[in-house]
Amino acid sequence: MPVTNVIKSPETRTMSVTAEFAAPVGRVWQIWADPRQLEKWWGPPTWPATFTEHDLRPGGWARYFMTGPNGDKSRGWWRFDAVEAPRRIDLEDGFADEAGQPNAEMPSMFMRVSLDDRAGGGTRMTTVTTFPSAESMHQLLAMGMEEGMHAAMGQIDGLLAA
Numbered sequence: 001m002p003v004t005n006v007i008k009s010p011e012t013r014t015m016s017v018t019a020e021f022a023a024p025v026g027r028v029w030q031i032w033a034d035p036r037q038l039e040k041w042w043g044p045p046t047w048p049a050t051f052t053e054h055d056l057r058p059g060g061w062a063r064y065f066m067t068g069p070n071g072d073k074s075r076g077w078w079r080f081d082a083v084e085a086p087r088r089i090d091l092e093d094g095f096a097d098e099a100g101q102p103n104a105e106m107p108s109m110f111m112r113v114s115l116d117d118r119a120g121g122g123t124r125m126t127t128v129t130t131f132p133s134a135e136s137m138h139q140l141l142a143m144g145m146e147e148g149m150h151a152a153m154g155q156i157d158g159l160l161a162a
Contacts, residue, residue, distance in 0.1 A: 002157055003150050008141070013131040015146065019153045021123045023160040025115045028123040029086030031159060032056070032113065040159050042066075044151035047074065052100065057083055062091075063100045075100060081110075089113040093129070107136035125153075 002019040009015075021028055031037045035054035043049040047066040054062045062078040075096035082090040094108030102108065110130045118124045127149070131137035 003153050006146060006150075008137075008146070010134050010137065013134055013137050014128055015131075015137070015141070016126060016128045017146075017149050017153070019125045019156070020118060021125065021156060021160055022121075023123055024121055025117055025123045026086050027160060028115055028125060028156075031156060032089060033085070035062070037159060039064075041152055041155040044148050045155060047148075056080060056089070063096065065096075065100075075103075077102060087115050107132050107140065109136070109140070 002021055003017060004020050005016070005018040007014075007016045031041060033056055035051035038054070039049050039051055042051075042064070043066040046069050049064045049066045051062060051064045053064075056062070058080055060080045060083075062080070063075075064077075065073045065075045067073055075098070076094065077096045077100065078091045078093050080089065080091050082088065090110070090112050092108050093111050095103040095106035097103045109132065112126075112128045114126045114128075116124045116126070129145075131140065
């Protein structure tokens with residue numbers, strides 16, 4: 001299992017997820033940079049993602065939907081704040097309405113993705129999510145965000161090996 005550590009801090013309103021992969025940083029970067037690869041792991045296995053937009057540059061947007069086993073769709077968006085290939089992505093992450101626009105009824109959060117070299121040529125990927133409030137952190141964790149991240153990241157080893 002690639003996820004090695006999850007730290008939740010209500011005081012700082014953060015959830016940090018660390019995963020380790022037996023692939024170099026440049027290869028792990030590609031699973032974020034290429035929307036077709038991103039579709040193979042973003043979202044739990046029973047809710048695969050489809051990216052309709054993916055402009056990985058500061059100010060760029062990504063829009064996607066995940067399709068559940070009964071055909072239900074959950075939509076989301078990212079707005080990229082900083083991109084430092086192949087090491088870091090800062091983005092705002094939120095829920096979207098049917099048209100793919102930000103859903104003001106749901107909180108958005110800030111996420112930093114960091115890719116660091118690991119001994120032996122592997123990569124340590126750390127995602128730190130900062131929630132706008134303790135209430136929104138509780139709400140999103142209660143909706144299964146941590147379990148979803150585990151399930152999604154659990155698909156990356158297979159993608160990297162392909």
